[in-house]
Amino acid sequence: MHSFDLCIIGAGPAGLLAGIIAASAGSRVILLEKNPEAGKKLLLTGKGRCNITHAASSAKEITETFGKNGRFLHSGLSRFGVAETYRFFENLGIPLKVERGNRVFPESGSAKDVRDRLLVEFSRKGGVFRMNCPVHALEASPRMVNRALLKDKSVINASRFIIATGGLSYPQTGSTGDGYRWAKALGHTINPTLPALSPVRLAEGWVCEVSGLSLKNVRLTLLVNGKETESRFGELDFTPFGISGPIGMDLSRNIGHALNRQQKxxxxxxxxxxxxxxxxxxxxxxELNAAGSKPISAVLETLMPKKLIPPFARLCSLSLEQKSATLTKEKRLELSRLLKAISLKPLSLLGFKWSLITSGGVSLDEVDPRTMASKLTENLYFAGEILDLDAPTGGYNLQACWTTGYIAGISAAA
Ligand SMILES: Cc1cc2nc3c(=O)[nH]c(=O)nc-3n(C[C@H](O)[C@H](O)[C@H](O)COP(=O)(O)OP(=O)(O)OC[C@H]3O[C@@H](n4cnc5c(N)ncnc54)[C@H](O)[C@@H]3O)c2cc1C
Structure with a gap:
């Protein structure tokens, strides 16, 4: 008999949830993590505040954000959807709150709380957590995984295995695509992987002047060959080389496609x-009339953050010292036009290193959506970002981890 019923590889959100569920169901579970701590990426989510899920009105609202692959989540969400996620975390002592745009966060505003509570719960249910434990390969006979081979040459025997090693993005957190390699060796198709939700590098040199600035309630619109193709409202961050933040990242997929096709x-x-x-x-x-002899900078301060004023004034050739009431109609119209449409030129996307998620991955055709079991290998399951699922920002990607983690955990424990 094996010393473990279930071996889970990867202590990210998907692996942790699967572990808690399987251990709660009475399985002897071991969770292997290559880093010295669990959930390194989870700690970074939502700028350290963890946008844990999305307060969607229906499962369909969630599945649609994943595009055509979202259908795969349908059955899982009916068993562990947003309501169950709420209940699960509240029972864990992590009350949640809904913020702007229906993004859900822990009330404590701390991703670390989420990670720590998951880990404590896993141990409380009797799970064994082993850190500093990189898995090198899975040893298999036809249609069965026999054991996990660790980098230090030791082995873990178990009756079942869950691969929850994540994708390729933010490799500095441990997600280096190892699971894709093992799945491929077991016959699985890995759909082409690409960085998604990426910061965008811009041609405009002035952006580095406003690096660190975060704009709320703005709209960003993508034009491809002069035609509006997608538009997002919300929060935008400036970086030393361009933009990031939810609305910048959400447009990055189509920006990447357009750049690859060399479209304008x-x-x-x-x-x-x-x-x-x-x-x-x-x-x-x-406002110009009311400001009278005050400089134009005083009016601009009512319209935008201070940091943005100097580059903005340069873009419409305004002298910040000029008296407000003396501005010509022409210049005023130019100013208004620029407030409604500052033009930015994307040059490229940042790669996996700074992209929030990976699109592509283990083909969903070869995984049973009701169990997360491999259709090719009897005792193998998948959970989380390793699957070919990706959505915009807003808590959807973590919800996919909770849902697939739950289904994989409960099925592997059965
Ligand atoms: C900066 C940032 C912010 C984000 N914010 C949000 C957000 O607010 N809301 C949201 O919904 N999504 C967010 N995401 C996306 C979300 O974090 C991921 O979708 C999620 O972490 C994927 O979980 P996972 O468990 O599948 O994989 P991961 O979190 O990638 O975890 C996989 C684990 O497996 C381990 N591992 C890998 N290979 C091996 C191996 N060979 N042996 C042992 N262990 C291994 C890794 O070290 C890692 O700990 C964010 C992502 C980033 C990078």
Whole structure:
């Protein structure tokens, strides 16, 4: 008899959840993690605050964000969807709250709380956690995994195995695509992997001046060959080389496609999406008149963060010292136009190193959506980002980890 019923490789969100569920069901579980700690990537989620799920009104709302592959999650979400995720974390002592855009976070605002509570719960249920334990390969006979071979040449025997090693993004957190290699060796198809939810490098040199600035409630629109193709409202961050933040990252997939096809690619940033051009221009006229002899910089301060004023003024050739009331109509219209549409030119996406997730991965055709079991290898299961599932920002990607982790854990324990 094996000393473990179940061996889970990868202590990220998917592996941790699968471990808790299987151990709760009475399985003897070992969780192997190559890092000196669990959930290194989980600690970074939501800028350290962990956007744990999305307060969606239906399972369909979640599945649709994953595109056509989202159908795979349908059955899993009916057993462990958003409501069950809420209950699970609240029972763990992690109350949740809904924020702007229906993003759900722990009330404590701490991803570390989430990681620590998951780990404590896993041990409380009798699971064995082994860190600093990189798995090198899976040894298999036809249609069966026999054991996990560790880098230090030791072996772990178990009746069943779950691969939860994540994708290729942020390799500095441990996700280096090892699981793809093992799945491929066992006959699985690995759909081409690409960085997704990536920061975007821009041509505009001025962005480095505003690096670190985060804009809320702005709109970013992608134009390909002059045609609007996608538009997002929300939060945008500036980096030393371009943009990131939810709306920048969410557009990155189509920006990448357009750049790869060498199409003309442009972004328009609307700093005042709540106002149409005419209303905005009227407001600016009022403010310029009210400001009278004060410098234009005083008016700009009411319209944008201070850090953005110098590059903005340069873009529309405004002298910040000029008296507000002396601005010509032409210049005022130019200012209003720029507030509604700052043009940005994407050059490239940052690669896996800085992309939040990986698109592509283990083909869903070869995994049973009701159990997460491999259709090719009897005692093998998959959970989390290793599967060919990816969604925009908003808590969807972690929800896919909780859902597939739960299903894999409960099925492997059965
Ligand atoms: C900066 C950042 C912020 C993010 N924010 C959010 C957010 O707020 N909300 C959201 O929904 N999603 C977010 N994501 C995406 C989310 O973190 C991932 O989708 C999720 O972590 C994937 O979980 P996983 O368990 O499948 O894999 P991972 O989290 O990648 O975990 C896999 C684990 O397996 C281990 N491992 C790999 N190979 C081996 C091996 N050979 N032997 C042993 N162990 C191994 C790794 O060390 C790692 O700990 C964010 C991602 C990043 C990078």
């Amino acid at each position: 690619t442009e972004l328009k940033l609307d700093l005042k999406p709540a106002l149409d051009f005419k209303s905005l221009d009227r407001r600016i006229l009022r």
